[in-house]
Amino acid sequence: MLAVDTPGSVRPSPSFLQDAGGRSGIGAWIFSTDHKRIGLMYAAAMFTFFIVGMCLGLTMRLELMFPGEQFISAAAYNRIFTLHGVIMVFLFIVPGIPAVLGNFMLPLQLGAEDVSFPRLNLASWWIYMIGAAMALASLVVAGGVPDTGWTFYAPYSVRTDSSVSLAVMAAFVLGFSSILTGLNFITTIHRMRAKGMTFFRMPLFCWGLYATAWIQVIATPVVGITLVLLMLERTLGIGFFDPGKGGDPILYQHLFWIYSHPVVYVMILPAMGIISEILPAFARRTIFGYKAIAMSSMAIAAVGYLVWGHHMFTAGMSDTARWVFSLLTFLVAIPTGIKVFNWLATLYKGSIELSVPMLYAFAFIFLFSIGGLTGMVNGALSTDIHVHDTAYVVGHFHYTMFGGAGIGFFAGLHYWFPKITGRMYNDRRAKIALGLIFVGFNLLYFSMLIMGILGMPRRYADYLPEFQPFHMASTIGALILVPGLLLMLWNLLHSARTGAPAGPNPWRATTLEWQTASPPPLLNFEVAPEVTTGPYDFTHDPLLQENPA
Amino acid sequence: MSVANAAGMTLPAGSAVDPAADPAAAHGAAHHQDYEGDKTGMWLFLFTEFALFAALFVIYGVYRIIYTPEFHHAAANLNVAAGVTNTVILLTSSLTMVLAVNALQRGENRRSMALLWATMALALAFMVIKYFEWGAKFEHGLYPGSEHLLAMDGGEIVFFGLYFVMTGLHGIHVLLGVGAMLFLLPRIKSGRQSATNYTLTENVGLYWHLVDVIWIFLLPLFYLTN
Numbered sequence: 001m002l003a004v005d006t007p008g009s010v011r012p013s014p015s016f017l018q019d020a021g022g023r024s025g026i027g028a029w030i031f032s033t034d035h036k037r038i039g040l041m042y043a044a045a046m047f048t049f050f051i052v053g054m055c056l057g058l059t060m061r062l063e064l065m066f067p068g069e070q071f072i073s074a075a076a077y078n079r080i081f082t083l084h085g086v087i088m089v090f091l092f093i094v095p096g097i098p099a100v101l102g103n104f105m106l107p108l109q110l111g112a113e114d115v116s117f118p119r120l121n122l123a124s125w126w127i128y129m130i131g132a133a134m135a136l137a138s139l140v141v142a143g144g145v146p147d148t149g150w151t152f153y154a155p156y157s158v159r160t161d162s163s164v165s166l167a168v169m170a171a172f173v174l175g176f177s178s179i180l181t182g183l184n185f186i187t188t189i190h191r192m193r194a195k196g197m198t199f200f201r202m203p204l205f206c207w208g209l210y211a212t213a214w215i216q217v218i219a220t221p222v223v224g225i226t227l228v229l230l231m232l233e234r235t236l237g238i239g240f241f242d243p244g245k246g247g248d249p250i251l252y253q254h255l256f257w258i259y260s261h262p263v264v265y266v267m268i269l270p271a272m273g274i275i276s277e278i279l280p281a282f283a284r285r286t287i288f289g290y291k292a293i294a295m296s297s298m299a300i301a302a303v304g305y306l307v308w309g310h311h312m313f314t315a316g317m318s319d320t321a322r323w324v325f326s327l328l329t330f331l332v333a334i335p336t337g338i339k340v341f342n343w344l345a346t347l348y349k350g351s352i353e354l355s356v357p358m359l360y361a362f363a364f365i366f367l368f369s370i371g372g373l374t375g376m377v378n379g380a381l382s383t384d385i386h387v388h389d390t391a392y393v394v395g396h397f398h399y400t401m402f403g404g405a406g407i408g409f410f411a412g413l414h415y416w417f418p419k420i421t422g423r424m425y426n427d428r429r430a431k432i433a434l435g436l437i438f439v440g441f442n443l444l445y446f447s448m449l450i451m452g453i454l455g456m457p458r459r460y461a462d463y464l465p466e467f468q469p470f471h472m473a474s475t476i477g478a479l480i481l482v483p484g485l486l487l488m489l490w491n492l493l494h495s496a497r498t499g500a501p502a503g504p505n506p507w508r509a510t511t512l513e514w515q516t517a518s519p520p521p522l523l524n525f526e527v528a529p530e531v532t533t534g535p536y537d538f539t540h541d542p543l544l545q546e547n548p549a
Numbered sequence: 550m551s552v553a554n555a556a557g558m559t560l561p562a563g564s565a566v567d568p569a570a571d572p573a574a575a576h577g578a579a580h581h582q583d584y585e586g587d588k589t590g591m592w593l594f595l596f597t598e599f600a601l602f603a604a605l606f607v608i609y610g611v612y613r614i615i616y617t618p619e620f621h622h623a624a625a626n627l628n629v630a631a632g633v634t635n636t637v638i639l640l641t642s643s644l645t646m647v648l649a650v651n652a653l654q655r656g657e658n659r660r661s662m663a664l665l666w667a668t669m670a671l672a673l674a675f676m677v678i679k680y681f682e683w684g685a686k687f688e689h690g691l692y693p694g695s696e697h698l699l700a701m702d703g704g705e706i707v708f709f710g711l712y713f714v715m716t717g718l719h720g721i722h723v724l725l726g727v728g729a730m731l732f733l734l735p736r737i738k739s740g741r742q743s744a745t746n747y748t749l750t751e752n753v754g755l756y757w758h759l760v761d762v763i764w765i766f767l768l769p770l771f772y773l774t775n
Contacts, residue, residue, distance in 0.1 A: 116589075120590075183597070190589055191585060191589065192586075217596065217597055217600075221598070222600060225604045226604065228718075238693050238694075239703075240707065243703075244703075245706045245707070246612075246616065246703020246705075247703075247710075
């Protein structure tokens, strides 16, 4: 929380918020090729969608508070959970961290003045917005919101009258945005690193983004073509997924998960990268097992590409395929475990400061561990048969996606907030918000784990009275979680204008983004930085001189 | 729709390799020309195009294993002469493209443009033959969802489905390649693309070879299966 004065923090050039590079008005934002402005534009769009998705989720929880129909019909419920999934997955959590914090921080952490292809970066944002507009347009066009679930499984997605084609088209367009961002980041990491910054001197957030970008580039085209085929199926009746025409609906599931499983690592790997930044900064010692963490990101990306079949254990596959997919799924747990243990080892004998980002990081480790371990139950063949398509699975992936990727995102937002805005958030409000989020989250989703084990199916608008206590607890959790989220967002927005000036390096962190002004000038650094040590070198930290960790 | 989007992404990809062309871009002037970086980006983009078709090749492989006899039978309906002619045309167009890039690198801009026109003419010839091929299929009642096709075996329906989707998607890529060349021509004419700055031209060339390579796989998979 200390604003330490770094030598050289005199600021002759204005910050990127004042210097629009010669553009004015709204054009200074929507036509800006500055990676920092693009990151903030993504943030504005994404959190708008996040709030919409959150309201949809809350609607479902309120409907499920009591058995029987409360205020929405079963058909409307189908549309709401589909829209909730589409918005949260395709518009928020998949592009989330790379597009917002990745865009903003990657060039800063590398010591570069921008990404490799700034104009392609702007094009990605425009493509994202077009895709988002199409997704939202599916609300109002004839047929209405899709009712298939976000997975668009054939054959129902081929038959339904709801506007699946438009939603699928939107996902396709958003995929392109994702591919271009990935391509841009890979090239940036290969070509734009500061002098002296070898691959193994990169901050671990960059490693997370690097692994993520590869998945985006390798896996996204597959879902692109799959969604095109689904559209052709609906418009021309090609028949690839129709048994009546020699096709096979299971093929759709395979193709869909070949992308959509790796993409869960697109969601989580950058979040893990953020945690790997925060822990050393607030434990004031170098990260334990730097190379192991960096390489485990790559290992997760590689092995994660080969585990898609575990979504389909009950869909009809050969026994051989099932045990191979199960085995590979368990293998992913190894690099994940490596990360968690390295994080804990980093804390050992550190001088820990319980700042808000650090508390978020702890929440991440706790929630993500529950998410990861409950995932093992899904990965094991025999137990998966029992819990498949139950609320347990919903609980599990919310623990990983929201408790992992989402909380990691929030951790990063708080950690880099002073860098982005030049101001400090309100500490007390941030801690209250985190408390509400943590309690509400666990009440909401742990109830789902239990009722799922007891047999509550997912995607049902109604249930037997015996599940009522769990649904009630879950809804109460949602009613605690939502104010927490709103308080957090409001606190950040409000503090961006009213917070105390933060100074260039309020956390006394060591990575390059903290060596420039807050907010950074248009070209990021006054002098091109040169790197001589690893990213988390605290040996020169003034407060640690008498007690080096 | 998918055409427009794919086109939308090739253009910025192409233009991004030439940041100096737009001085208004905030970083355009300050951003260094990075040949290696531009090439890295282009190869990654080509890789995603391969991945797009790779999914279709996998679908083809799966169904061919299931429906081997039906695939053989259905492939008899394809015009091998047209397919081979198109292969020769496309391979020749790759040659003219290489020569166009080479001419630019030696500073012969006019010659480079002439060779690009030749490449586009060959691409057009390819599309005309394709048009007559598809037209003949339609006349025989062979198109997705037609009564005649639906009366056939499942395996044959899938074969023709794959045929139309894969050659159709390839055809779209041919048109995108022509679009990229049309985008390129004024830049060569004005000298913005030159013997010292030819990255964009090279990248368009790479894209054209991708179109060619994919066709080389499509020919045996469909025409030579019988």
